Amino acid sequence: MPPAERLFTATCWGWIVTALSVNGHLYPVLLGYQANAQAGKWAQEQGLDADRFYGMQVAGTALDFYKGHPVRWLSNAGEARPVIAPGVVIYTDHLRFQELLEAGLAPSSVITLPNYEVQLLGLDFILPQTRDAALNARYLLKY
Structure with missing residues (x-):
């Protein structure tokens, strides 16, 4: 050769x-650090159908893929109010979580997921000593 x-x-x-x-x-x-994927997996494991699992200003192909269908979108607390009922879960970020709380829509429990945009992988995440600062939180709000 x-x-x-x-x-x-x-x-x-x-x-x-x-x-x-x-x-x-x-x-x-x-x-494990991609909250969209973890939220989609969790919702699928819980057997939440399209009328009981929503994304509020957060979404992505990993969320839809692991959930098994496109997750319905909520834009604000006004859109969330009519769909919130016992058994509904809203996946969102810190800003929208605060918006829901200010609107009087407090969940019965909260699951916090670490989030890093893995497609933008950088040294801030790779280095263990700076990883925590690179993460932000996403939330599963259970009503």
Whole structure:
């Protein structure tokens, strides 16, 4: 085999092994910090149908994928008020959580999820000593 062909083959195998390692080891660890994916998984495990699980100003393909269908969107507390009932869960961020509280729509319980936009992976997250500062919270508000 000519040297150029050997180099090409070795490079291809190197990239394949790297890709398999990243996808098999690193991505599953990162998924724990992607609140959209965790919220979608949780809602699916709880068996929440489309009329009992909403996203308020937060959404994403991971949320829809792990939930198993597109999650319905709420824009503000005014849209949330008519759908809130016992058994309803709203997935949201800190700002919208405060908006709901100010509107008198306090949940019966709250699950806090760590969130990092893994597609924007940077040193602030990779370094363990700065990871906590890089995270923000997302919430599952159970009514």
